[in-house]
Amino acid sequence: xxxxxxxxxxxxxxxxxxxxxxxxxxxxxxxxxxxxxxxxxxxxxxxxxxxxxxxxxxxxxxxxxxxxxxxxxxxxxxxxxxxxxxxxxxxxxxxxxxxxxxxxxxxxxxxxxxxxxxxxxxxxxxxxxxxxxxxxxxxxxxxxxxxxxxxxxxxxxxxxxxxxxxxxxxxxxxxxxxxxxxxxxxxxxxxxxxxxxxxxxxxxxxxxxxxxxxxxxxxxxxxxxxxxxxxxxxxxxxxxxxxxxxxxxxxxxxxxxxxxxxxxxxxxxxxxxxxxxxxxxxxxxxxxxxxxxxxxxxxxxxxxxxxxxxxxxxxxxxxxxxxxxxxxxxxxxxxxxxxxxxxxxxxxxxxxxxxxxxxxxxxxxxxxxxxxxxxxxxxxxxxxxxxxxxxxxxxxxxxxxxxxxxxxxxxxxxxxxxxxxxxxxxxxxxxxxxxxxxxxxxxxxxxxxxxxxxxxxxxxxxxxx
Ligand SMILES: Nc1ncnc2c1ncn2[C@@H]1O[C@H](COP(=O)(O)OP(=O)(O)OP(=O)(O)O)[C@@H](O)[C@H]1O
Numbered sequence: 001x002x003x004x005x006x007x008x009x010x011x012x013x014x015x016x017x018x019x020x021x022x023x024x025x026x027x028x029x030x031x032x033x034x035x036x037x038x039x040x041x042x043x044x045x046x047x048x049x050x051x052x053x054x055x056x057x058x059x060x061x062x063x064x065x066x067x068x069x070x071x072x073x074x075x076x077x078x079x080x081x082x083x084x085x086x087x088x089x090x091x092x093x094x095x096x097x098x099x100x101x102x103x104x105x106x107x108x109x110x111x112x113x114x115x116x117x118x119x120x121x122x123x124x125x126x127x128x129x130x131x132x133x134x135x136x137x138x139x140x141x142x143x144x145x146x147x148x149x150x151x152x153x154x155x156x157x158x159x160x161x162x163x164x165x166x167x168x169x170x171x172x173x174x175x176x177x178x179x180x181x182x183x184x185x186x187x188x189x190x191x192x193x194x195x196x197x198x199x200x201x202x203x204x205x206x207x208x209x210x211x212x213x214x215x216x217x218x219x220x221x222x223x224x225x226x227x228x229x230x231x232x233x234x235x236x237x238x239x240x241x242x243x244x245x246x247x248x249x250x251x252x253x254x255x256x257x258x259x260x261x262x263x264x265x266x267x268x269x270x271x272x273x274x275x276x277x278x279x280x281x282x283x284x285x286x287x288x289x290x291x292x293x294x295x296x297x298x299x300x301x302x303x304x305x306x307x308x309x310x311x312x313x314x315x316x317x318x319x320x321x322x323x324x325x326x327x328x329x330x331x332x333x334x335x336x337x338x339x340x341x342x343x344x345x346x347x348x349x350x351x352x353x354x355x356x357x358x359x360x361x362x363x364x365x366x367x368x369x370x371x372x373x374x375x376x377x378x379x380x381x382x383x384x385x386x387x388x389x390x391x392x393x394x395x396x397x398x399x400x401x402x403x404x405x406x407x408x409x410x411x412x413x414x415x416x417x418x419x420x421x422x423x424x425x426x427x428x429x430x431x432x433x434x435x436x437x438x439x440x441x442x443x444x445x446x447x448x449x450x451x452x453x454x455x456x457x458x459x460x461x462x463x464x465x
Contacts, residue, residue, distance in 0.1 A: 262307060
């Protein structure tokens with residue numbers, strides 16, 4: 001079959017023009033209406049019989065279709081007043097054998113409401129687009145500086161000062177600390193303080209990305225690399241972080257196979273996209289973090305030793321909150337100021353009792369847990385002072401433990417006696433047990449206790465046995 005055989009049958013055209021929702025008018029060289037489709041008839045409240053064969057100016061109010069015949073130029077998105085409304089029309093000349101043979105007109109919007117509605121739709125799409133653009137740009141920026149790292153206790157200041165000293169270096173950094181101690185905050189602050197600050201800061205949570213996606217997330221992929229791959233391929237996090245910093249959070253959870261690939265990237269300073277041929281050079285500083293014991297993992301063979309050395313060029317240990325109890329109130333007050341801004345409140349204080357509770361608690365979730373406790377309190381607070389009743393139950397239960405621990409201290413104190421007496425009591429008990437086991441035979445009992453016969457007799461005398 002030739003292309004000609006696929007031509008649309010002649011009779012179809014009228015049907016097609018009639019069945020579409022847009023208004024269509026066709027005029028001939030003399031400006032007479034040759035066709036007015038159903039949508040246009042409905043809009044003008046007329047019929048084909050009435051319209052066809054009449055000059056277009058008599059059928060369509062304020063039309064310029066006849067002008068298009070004269071100029072031979074299309075008029076696009078032209079506003080035309082019709083039935084007291086502003087409609088938007090397109091008008092095109094029809095050329096046959098290089099000669100103008102007529103014109104076709106369509107209506108884009110029948111009235112102001114239609115185009116306002118359309119504009120509103122576009123506007124909201126544009127806003128949505130803008131939102132995603134700014135959040136994406138925001139996601140690639142560092143949000144915190146060293147000023148946001150609150151704490152004056154010795155172990156914390158040591159960590160912070162080391163981070164400030166090495167922020168400008170190009171070497172890899174390993175941040176170690178329990179969950180919620182502020183590892184990510186440290187990474188942001190170091191990036192911001194470095195010459196890479198104006199470039200992207202890209203965070204990757206190695207624990208949350210499924211193993212089979214990690215490679216393409218980190219290094220990207222080429223178009224058609226696998227089923228479901230996006231058209232045009234996708235940039236990986238390393239490429240997004242070019243000239244900036246990549247923060248590899250939870251590095252201890254990275255599967256061994258990926259550790260190999262990461263090591264190669266750090267050594268070669270280039271990446272290979274999944275399905276790609278040529279390596280792409282990258283200039284990225286790596287800051288990695290974990291709450292795991294990487295040294296132990298290296299010994300157990302679950303973390304590559306060479307990667308550990310690569311990452312561990314500068315190691316910063318961030319202390320848990322329970323090891324810097326002096327900082328708790330300071331941090332709590334800083335966090336309260338943030339919450340005040342978010343909740344539009346001011347002057348929130350901690351009661352003395354609450355301060356005691358906060359200092360007594362062990363904070364397994366560290367500053368993130370403190371943040372949650374305070375946010376909860378601010379939510380249920382109707383005055384300005386946070387009291388124990390505003391704390392979650394488990395913190396209130398600390399009270400019982402506080403009292404219990406005092407009680408048991410007293411109990412323990414009352415049963416304490418000089419060490420010599422404790423030892424003598426234990427010796428007497430051992431001698432009696434041995435005699436019992438040897439059925440009163442002192443020689444056998446001495447042997448059981450592995451002491452001499454004389455020593456045994458002396459002790460029996462001493463303890464009145
Ligand atoms: N020194 C600090 N001063 C003020 N806020 C802090 C400090 N350290 C951490 N925070 C706050 O505590 C929360 C947890 O911090 P961050 O996410 O950096 O911890 P993390 O150690 O990276 O936790 P994870 O290991 O669970 O990812 C954040 O909201 C952060 O703003």
